[in-house]
Amino acid sequence: MTSTATPATAGTRPPAPDPAPAPPRRGGTSRLHRTEKRWALLFVAAPVLGYLLFILYPTLFALYASLTRWNGLGPMQFIGLDNYVALLGDERFRQTLFNTFFYMIGIPIGLAISLALAVMMNRKIFGRAAFRAIYYVPVISSIAAIAILWQWAYNGDFGLVNQFLGLFGIDGPNWLADPVWAKPAIIMMAVWKGLGYSMLLYLAAIQSVPRSLYEAAELDGAGGWQKFRSITLPMVQPVTFFLIVTQVIGGAMIFIEIQIMTPTGGPEYSTASVVYHIWLQAFRYQQMGYATAMSVVLGLLILVITLIQFRLNRRNAGFVVD
Amino acid sequence: MTTTTPAPTTATTTGAPPGTRLGRSARSRLTDTIVWVVLAAGAVFMIAPLVWMLSTSLKTKLEVFALPPVWIPEVPQWDTYVRMWTDSYVLDGIKNSLVVSLSVTVIGTFTCSLAAFALAKMRMPFKNAIFIGLLTGIMIPFPTIMIPQFVMFSKIGWVDTLWPLIVPAIFGNIVMIFFLRQYLSSVPDSLVEAAKIDGASYWQIFWRMIMPIIRPAVAAQFILWFMAVWNDYLAPILYLNTPEKQTLQVVIANMNVQYATQRDYPLIMAASVVAVLPILVVFLIFQRQIIESVALTGTKG
Known part of the structure; x- marks a missing residue:
């Protein structure tokens, strides 16, 4: 890593990632540069075109469409901010926002469990690779299939979950049909599905912590918990940050589980998420303008939350380093 | 603890x-x-839930509702799988999912690699602006642009075809470009410069030199992307209406709705097993690469 003065090592790693274009030495180089530029632009043409056509244009279009009354087929009728004003008083939209944020309770729970699993899996125990694979299987499984499976597992009378609770004499609710238990049911499933992924990232982070840190702490007489608190936890902080950011973004867009497990948005709309609501309004009721306004609000919310997280983390990281 | x-x-x-x-x-x-x-x-x-899925798929309709639950069916009902094959659209679903996943990942990987090479190793005006511009695309969530995209594709008559699932993706995947560019930054520029002096064209440099270097990174990203496209659900349910044209995930979700009323849970679970199995096999074969590249995403991010 450290760039030594010996020229021998220079070949393995360039000292500067992007050196400024070298000054032309001969007359021919500028022509060569022009060819290079042309090829380079050709090579990036596809992603740039894709970005313009399928991301930028739809985004601008969404911004405009959110200011119109529009069923997706007929003409767009410009109505200014009316859709956004209507959103403020929309009970259903507020409820789906609440539900969506409620699901995020699962994020810290999942992170805590997966960190504990990663710490345990960091020990050289028998069958470690097999454990790692087993915990990872739900991650790679299709979410549609998993949602179908859990919908059946949450069946009040014959489902796996209540059968299991029955072993302890607990009479479980009819999970997905119960306005109180439907959301926790979906959270439990999401935590179960995501554990393996977070665990894997945590494990990789823990394994890259220098052993000498732990050894030094042991010499100072630090206990297991102390070592965890003051070495492991700060060292995996970047992974925690990465996981929180990505899972908040993913959680804000939760849809598939909801649409499959509770096709009507759950009892009293108690499971409907924002994306579910958008999807329903746009593709069932053809309220394209209004649905687009909701999708713009969702996009902005995600953007703002992500920026805040980066802000907070920068302060945190600075604090740790200084 | x-x-x-x-x-x-x-x-x-x-x-x-x-x-x-x-x-x-x-x-x-x-x-x-x-x-x-x-x-x-x-x-x-x-x-346990996954084993239960498999076990339910092999039960009789009566055993499904047995109390206490049966874990190992008395006589495994392999017939359910035959029934699923002939009476449902699972086979069409597999075919459509394969068409989408393979065309997206094969072509998309190629466009991503080319772009990553240009962005990492070539001189180009506004290079950083282009790269940062592309990165902003990550910040736009799919639900925000799904309605305009849908209207766009419906105007050119692509609803109920696989094109809207394939075309936007083959233009490249920003995350993959990002990782390949990162990977290439550890390759010394002098290698590329030397090839240029030897008179190699940029295409030759890319194909003969860069591709072999980035092959491990490409392979890992390819597998992850394939799994993501195979498991995709939101975009497919927007576009695909005719059962013969739906991808596997949509087919099984529709079977779930249709057969739940008939309490045919073995059939539903059999379809779910089929939806999970191919990816599970891919995972078991490429376990090491997948786990390593996933772990890498975390440390890089």
Whole structure:
């Protein structure tokens, strides 16, 4: 890593990632540069075109469409901010926002469990690779299939979950049909599905912590918990940050589980998420303008939350380093 | 939970180092055993629902509702799988999912690699602006642009075809471009410069030199992308209406709605098994690469 003065090592790693274009030495180089530029632009043409056509244009279009009354087929009728004003008083939209944020309770729970699993899996125990694979299987499984499976597992009378609770004499609710238990049911499933992924990232982070840190702490007489608190936890902080950011973004867009497990948005709309609501309004009721306004609000919310997280983390990281 | 105790023993039994080592290792062996038991119990929780899915798919309709539940069906009903094959659209679903996943990942990987090479190793006006511009695309969530995209594709008559799932993706995937560019930044520029001096064209440099170098990174990203496209659901349900044209995930979700009323859970679970199985096999074969590249995403991000 450290760039030594010996020229021998220079070949393995360039000292500067992007050196400024070298000054032309001969007359021919500028022509060569022009060819290079042309090829380079050709090579990036596809992603740039894709970005313009399928991301930028739809985004601008969404911004405009959110200011119109529009069923997706007929003409767009410009109505200014009316859709956004209507959103403020929309009970259903507020409820789906609440539900969506409620699901995020699962994020810290999942992170805590997966960190504990990663710490345990960091020990050289028998069958470690097999454990790692087993915990990872739900991650790679299709979410549609998993949602179908859990919908059946949450069946009040014959489902796996209540059968299991029955072993302890607990009479479980009819999970997905119960306005109180439907959301926790979906959270439990999401935590179960995501554990393996977070665990894997945590494990990789823990394994890259220098052993000498732990050894030094042991010499100072630090206990297991102390070592965890003051070495492991700060060292995996970047992974925690990465996981929180990505899972908040993913959680804000939760849809598939909801649409499959509770096709009507759950009892009293108690499971409907924002994306579910958008999807329903746009593709069932053809309220394209209004649905687009909701999708713009969702996009902005995600953007703002992500920026805040980066802000907070920068302060945190600075604090740790200084 | 399980406290890995340090070694106060070392202080007391200073005289006999072998003895302390034994005491320490005995304790750590005890901790290992506890940890193993906890992990094994967790593993049961992780795998039990999936085993139950498989077991349900082989039950009779009566056994499904048996109390206490049956884990191993008395006579495995392989017939359910035959029924699924002939009476449902699962086969069409597999075919459509393969068409989408393979065309997206094969063509998309190619466009991503080319772009990553240009962005990492070539001189180009506004290079950083282009790269940062592309990165902003990550910030736009799909639900925000799905309605305009849908209207766009419906105007050119692509609703109920696989094109809207394939075309936007083959223009490249920003995340993959990002990772390949990162990977290429550890390749010395002098290699590319030397090839240029030797008179190689940029296409030759890319194909003969860059591709072999980035192959491991490409392979890992390819597998992850394939799994993501195979498991995709939101975009497919927007566009695909005719059963013969739906991808596997949509087919099984529709079967779930259709057959739940008939209480035909074995059939539904059989379809779910089929939806999970191909990816599971891919995972078991490429386990090491997948796990390594996933771990890498975390540390890079």
